C-alpha cells in the first residue's frame with residue numbers, strides 16, 4: 001500500500017493510507033515501523049522520515065504496519081539541529097513555506113525570517129511571509145523600522161500578507177494561498193502558527209500557548225512536525241513545525257549562502273572574485289557594492305554574514 005507520513009514520534013510513524021481517489025482521501029491510519037534497514041537515509045540525520053514523505057508499507061497487524069520503501073522526494077525542508085549536531089528533516093514534498101511572523105509579542109525578528117527564506121530557497125520552494133497579529137500593530141511598527149523591513153522583502157520578490165488570527169483580517173487571502181497545496185508553517189514560537197492553523201483547519205485543534213510559557217526553556221507546545229489536513233475539497237495540507245529559537249540552515253555549503261538569498265544571487269554571479277568570493281572583505285566585491293548602492297539591505301547583508309559564519313562553524317565539526 002501507499003501511504004503519507006503524518007508524524008514521527010520516536011520513530012513510530014503515523015501513516016495515512018493513500019488511495020487513487022481525489023480529495024477527500026481515506027481516513028485510515030497505521031502506526032508503522034521501518035522494516036529492517038531498507039531506507040537509505042542521510043548520514044547523521046535525526047529522523048529518517050518526515051511528515052509529507054510517501055512510503056510503501058504493508059499491514060502487519062490491525063492498525064499496525066511495516067514501512068518497506070520511501071518514494072523519491074521532490075524536496076526536503078530541513079534545519080540543522082545544533083544540540084544533536086545533525087540534520088533534522090522538518091517536512092518533505094512541500095509546495096511552499098509559510099513564514100509566520102508578528103509585529104510584537106514576540107518581537108519582530110527579521111533575522112529569523114532571513115534564515116527561513118534561505119532554507120526555502122535551498123529547498124527550491126517558494127516562501128510567503130505572513131505577518132500575523134495585525135491587531136498588535138502600533139506606533140513601533142513604523143518607528144522601529146518593521147514596516148521598512150517588510151517592504152524590503154516585497155521589493156526583493158517575496159509575497160507578504162498581513163493577517164490576524166484574532167480579528168480575522170486577511171484569513172481569506174491566506175486560505176486562498178494554502179488551498180490545494182502542502183504548506184509548511186514555520187516561524188518563532190508564539191507568532192501564532194497554531195492559532196492560524198486552527199482557523200484554517202477547524203478539525204485540527206492544535207494546542208496554542210500563552211505567551212509567557214513560550215519563553216521558558218523546553219516548554220514548547222509543538223514539539224514535532226505534524227501534517228494536518230482539511231479533509232475537504234479545499235485540500236489544505238499544512239505541516240506545523242516545532243518552535244525553535246534559532247533555525248540553523250542545512251543542506252548547502254557556507255560558500256553558497258549568497259546563491260540562496262534572492263537579491264544576492266545576481267551580484268554574486270557577477271562578482272569579480274567569482275564564486276570563491278566570500279563577499280566579506282574583498283575590495284570591489286559586487287555584493288558589497290550592492291550594499292553600498294542600496295540594492296541589498298544592510299540588514300540582509302548582516303544576516304548573510306551570520307549565516308555564513310554559522311555554516312563555516314558547522315562545517316568545522318561535521
Ligand SMILES: Nc1nc2c(ncn2[C@@H]2O[C@H](COP(=O)(O)OP(=O)(O)O)[C@@H](O)[C@H]2O)c(=O)[nH]1
Pocket residue numbers: 132133134135136163164165166167187188189190191192193194195196207208209210211221222243
Ligand atoms: N493578539 C493576537 N494574539 C494572537 C494572534 N494569534 C495568536 N495569538 C496568541 O499568541 C499566542 C501564541 O500563539 P500560538 O498559535 O500558540 O503560536 P505558535 O507558537 O506560533 O504556534 C497565543 O496566546 C495566541 O492566543 C493574533 O492574531 N493576535
Ligand SMILES: [Mg+2]
Pocket residue numbers: 193194195206207208221222
Ligand atoms: Mg504552535
Ligand SMILES: [Zn+2]
Pocket residue numbers: 268271272273277278279280282285286287288
Ligand atoms: Zn564578492
